Amino acid sequence: MQPSPQVTAQPLRLLHLSDPHLYDQAEGRLLGMRTRHSFEAVLERALASAPADALLITGDLAHDEATGGYRLLRDRLEQTRLPCYCVAGNHDHWPLAREILGHFAPPSGSIVALGNWRLALLDSSLPGEVRGHIEPAQLSALGAWLENNRAPTLVCLHHHPVAVGSAWIDSLGVDNGETLVTLCADHPQVRAILFGHVHQAFAQHIGRLELLAAPATSVQFLNQSRGFAVDTRPPGYRELLLHGDGHIETRVIRLGDYPEHPDLEASGY
Template identity: 40%
Template sequence: MPSPKGTESDAVCIVQLTDSHLYADPDADLLGLDTSDSLGAVVDLVLEEVSRVDLVLATGDIAQDGSERAYRRFIAAVEPLPAPCYWIPGNHDDATLMARIGADTGFSKDWIDAGNWRIVMLDSSIPGAVAGHLSVSQLELLELALDGAGERFVMVCLHHHPVPIGCDWMDPLGLLNVDDLLPRLRADRRVKVVLWGHIHQELDQQLDGLRLLATPSTCVQFARHSSDFATDTRPPGYRSLTLLPDGGIETRVSRLQSGLFLPDPGAVGY
């Protein structure tokens, strides 16, 4: 069982990629933006900026069309990153197909132990729906992960946002059974951070000592504080996190150069 003490070398360095929305067709685009090219550019940016990567976490909407070719293309796209990658499904994904491919490739795990941390990977997707929900089996998985974490600190990952983000159209499309998740996490002092995707924008909040983090998409960005669906001109990006051995968290969002990979300004939904 790890001690909560440690050296800087015991830190866990993570890159989060989210909402890549790949298609089977490499020439397909989302709202006029080439999602394959933008993911490749973000991976190149990670390789340029991040000197150490221990884990890559892909937090849903890997594919836009839920196709096996799209998932295989994602696996190929992240192969240059010098660390294992683990994924969870989002509302556009085929969770059953992802689990099958993930079992063969090692991309699917219920949790990952690294350094003084346990990283729990929850599936919040509902087949055929945009909003999210944690099933009884996923809540039981969370309990198993917490019960066996020992003295480790805990980060919980899911696709859907568990708190309001100030977007009228997006807020109803988050996690529907928040009351089954947040009170449990807030009651456990080992749980330090919740990490998600889905909202295609950056968020960093605190809730009773619990860090709440969301990350830009590797493709289209959504406008913050919008009443109706609206895209943003901010470029695609990723999040890097350093999970420190004492339970601290260092994190930042990095984006591609402004003006790159802009969606169709007339887009009204996807």
């Protein structure tokens, strides 16, 4: 049973982290960066800056489909004593993740309450594929729920449902993302779609609907890049203030003084 946030006039503070790519080994590196270290640094900074109400991690929890990364994540999430929600990424072994993470990894399609807000947790992963897809059953279940529930809602998944401007990674988003975006845009209670996978901050409006990516807690990818390219920007997270009237304030916070840097010569991962 996850703790429930207090319902107050104050906005709820949701911490959105993504793509930790944790390894089984404590010193495991992604493109030269020790991902356990960067994840712990980002989480520590996010928790220290102001009291939080909940934590969301949008996939690629572990890089190597091994138990060690998921165990570390479970232990850290337990220590936060916050409601924490994870969704599946293309690098995840979701059955293993769910077995270890327990209530931190609700079943795909779950809709969880956060004060008067709701979070719809979708699974966009496809076994053996880097690109994403949302099964029609998930979309129809979300659509049916939205027909009968008017609470301000955040739809959360791993893959990007819209192009972010980098040709190589835009070929690896949700292949039916347009259907999801149309569904959400047609239901004004959906205030934002939150995602990761792109390893860069991103924000766009489609009408009143916000499309928001969190940067990775690990390696960053260069935005507006035709081919694969690593960015020098440090790891970070997105903060969302969820107001009772349904509006969102959001910003991206990076660890400007983070000492470790990725291998800029990498040609892929």
